[in-house]
Amino acid sequence: MSKEELEQEPLENQEEVEVTDEEAVADAEAVENEFDLMQAEMTALKDKYARVHADFENIKKRLEREKYTAVEYANEKFAKDMIPVMDSLQGAMNSANTDADKAELFDKLKEGIELTHKQFITSLEKHGVTMVSHDEPFDPNIHNAVQSVDNADVESGEIVQTFQTGYKYKNRPLREAMVIVAN
Numbered sequence: 001m002s003k004e005e006l007e008q009e010p011l012e013n014q015e016e017v018e019v020t021d022e023e024a025v026a027d028a029e030a031v032e033n034e035f036d037l038m039q040a041e042m043t044a045l046k047d048k049y050a051r052v053h054a055d056f057e058n059i060k061k062r063l064e065r066e067k068y069t070a071v072e073y074a075n076e077k078f079a080k081d082m083i084p085v086m087d088s089l090q091g092a093m094n095s096a097n098t099d100a101d102k103a104e105l106f107d108k109l110k111e112g113i114e115l116t117h118k119q120f121i122t123s124l125e126k127h128g129v130t131m132v133s134h135d136e137p138f139d140p141n142i143h144n145a146v147q148s149v150d151n152a153d154v155e156s157g158e159i160v161q162t163f164q165t166g167y168k169y170k171n172r173p174l175r176e177a178m179v180i181v182a183n
Contacts, residue, residue: 081123088116124167132166132177134159142166144176151182158182 092112098105121131132142138157143166151160159179166177 078123078127081126085116085120085123088112088119092116128170129174130168132168132173134162134165134177134179138179138181142168142173142176143179143181145181146178147180148183149180154182156182 092109095108095112096105100108124130136159138145138159143159146163149160154160158181160182161180162177163180164175164178167174
């Protein structure tokens with residue numbers, strides 16, 4: 001190889017290096033652009049996450065408020081159904097203050113109290129509260145035997161008399177009936 005060829009060869013190599021440098025610069029710019037895009041995407045995802053998390057927290061707080069309100073006002077329908085019963089009792093008390101004949105007043109009060117009692121039972125049943133039946137056989141889950149007596153008219157273990165009425169809410173006892181059972 002001649003001297004000129006050797007001098008030209010490094011120039012050719014320099015051109016290749018320069019092209020390689022341009023490619024490296026282009027690659028670096030591509031990587032930088034890709035990095036910028038990924039950072040922008042990451043920022044967008046962080047923003048989306050923050051919004052979704054905030055929405056979740058807001059929904060959680062709203063549901064907690066709704067639950068509290070539902071529990072707070074759960075007995076509202078029951079209370080509304082008891083208002084007419086209170087009106088009936090108020091009417092009975094007001095009629096007791098009249099100057100009517102005592103026998104007539106007694107009959108009216110008795111009738112009013114019976115109607116109010118019937119209205120009260122109806123309102124309770126509407127909300128799932130029922131009286132424990134006195135006609136059913138003795139059940140220790142809903143009856144409390146306070147006394148046992150000898151009675152030839154009924155079989156052993158049957159209810160002879162009820163002292164206090166028992167109540168159930170749906171199938172759960174609220175208060176056991178206090179009864180006398182036969183030996």
